[in-house]
Amino acid sequence: MSGDTVLPEGTAVPEASADRSGHRYRALDVPVAGGDLRVGVWEPERPNGADVLLVHGVTASHLAWPFVVDRLPGVRAVAPDLRGRGASNALAGDAGMRAHADDLAATLDALGIERAVVVGHSMGAFVAVVFAHRHPERVARLVLVDGGLPLDVPPGLDADQLMSGILGPTAARLSMRFADVGEYLDFWRAHPAFRENWTPELERYLAYDLVDDGEGALRPATSYRTTAEDTLDMNTGSVLPDALAGLRHPARLLTVSRGLQDDPPGLYAPDHLKRVLADRPGVAHQRLEGLNHYTIVMSPAGADAVAAVVRDELALAEPA
Numbered sequence: 001m002s003g004d005t006v007l008p009e010g011t012a013v014p015e016a017s018a019d020r021s022g023h024r025y026r027a028l029d030v031p032v033a034g035g036d037l038r039v040g041v042w043e044p045e046r047p048n049g050a051d052v053l054l055v056h057g058v059t060a061s062h063l064a065w066p067f068v069v070d071r072l073p074g075v076r077a078v079a080p081d082l083r084g085r086g087a088s089n090a091l092a093g094d095a096g097m098r099a100h101a102d103d104l105a106a107t108l109d110a111l112g113i114e115r116a117v118v119v120g121h122s123m124g125a126f127v128a129v130v131f132a133h134r135h136p137e138r139v140a141r142l143v144l145v146d147g148g149l150p151l152d153v154p155p156g157l158d159a160d161q162l163m164s165g166i167l168g169p170t171a172a173r174l175s176m177r178f179a180d181v182g183e184y185l186d187f188w189r190a191h192p193a194f195r196e197n198w199t200p201e202l203e204r205y206l207a208y209d210l211v212d213d214g215e216g217a218l219r220p221a222t223s224y225r226t227t228a229e230d231t232l233d234m235n236t237g238s239v240l241p242d243a244l245a246g247l248r249h250p251a252r253l254l255t256v257s258r259g260l261q262d263d264p265p266g267l268y269a270p271d272h273l274k275r276v277l278a279d280r281p282g283v284a285h286q287r288l289e290g291l292n293h294y295t296i297v298m299s300p301a302g303a304d305a306v307a308a309v310v311r312d313e314l315a316l317a318e319p320a
Contacts, residue, residue: 022046022073027087030080030110032103038062038087039080039107048074050314051113053104055079055131057122057147058230059170059222061086063205064121064297071307075314078116080107082127084226089211095226096233097240101131108138117313119306121145121297122267126234129251133243140317142251143309146293149244149253149280152272153235159228162235167227170260174224177217181207184218192262193292197299205298244280250316252309253277253285256302258292267293 022045029036040062062079081088120128125147132139163171178184213219296302
């Protein structure tokens with residue numbers, strides 16, 4: 001069963017039942033190049049006709065989004081496990097921003113969605129920008145959450161150096177093995193990003209991240225190889241600069257003051273951010289204090305801020 005997501009008792013992905021915002025969750029597999037893409041869908045019991053496409057970060061899964069979804073009543077929320085992550089971890093073929101962007105188009109096709117407001121977190125924001133460039137008719141507006149604009153990285157680094165420099169211990173975790181779900185949760189309980197923000201939703205997200213390694217232990221579902229390919233592509237490839245140069249969609253950027261280890265100044269230091277925003281006057285920016293790269297979407301306070309922006313963008317989006 002190597003590669004299958006582990007769903008331990010008490011921490012399983014929720015069944016198709018209503019949450020407090022009036023959504024019903026279901027999961028489906030969408031055919032894409034190389035196999036099936038797992039997609040989570042939160043259907044509102046009282047739909048208002050709005051659709052939002054949620055794109056997770058570099059080592060995350062679609063279960064990073066329930067806090068935000070809870071704050072979007074009436075909105076249909078669609079969130080895939082990007083290839084190489086979650087239950088899409090066994091997809092064959094190369095990754096990269098183009099592949100992820102085309103997977104998003106296939107996801108909307110499978111659900112009959114013509115166009116959506118697209119919200120990307122971390123690497124998902126970079127994917128969202130490329131998606132808007134490759135499939136402009138499918139995107140109404142963009143919300144980029146702590147990602148999407150160039151990071152401040154030195155030139156000439158290879159994939160492993162980029163992984164270490166940008167992701168640090170997050171990259172090292174992908175090679176670790178765990179005896180059971182409890183050991184993995186204990187690992188994360190000690191993480192500085194979540195010491196003050198531990199929730200049942202976070203436990204479900206973390207448990208979903210584990211797969212059987214085929215040798216009696218558990219490992220993170222995220223593929224190191226895929227993550228390295230993606231990190232290299234979004235930092236040194238031509239696809240992102242081309243997409244940013246051609247960006248025509250209304251875009252909102254949210255950044256936070258603390259990074260992956262709850263450390264200041266976050267992924268975007270103020271001086272660097274000022275420079276990249278100067279080159280893109282069409283991107284509206286808001287910096288949020290007191291949140292880190294994880295808690296911007298995976299905590300009540302962060303989700304409050306993100307969902308408020310998403311609701312504003314949905315209200316401004318023209319009907320498909």
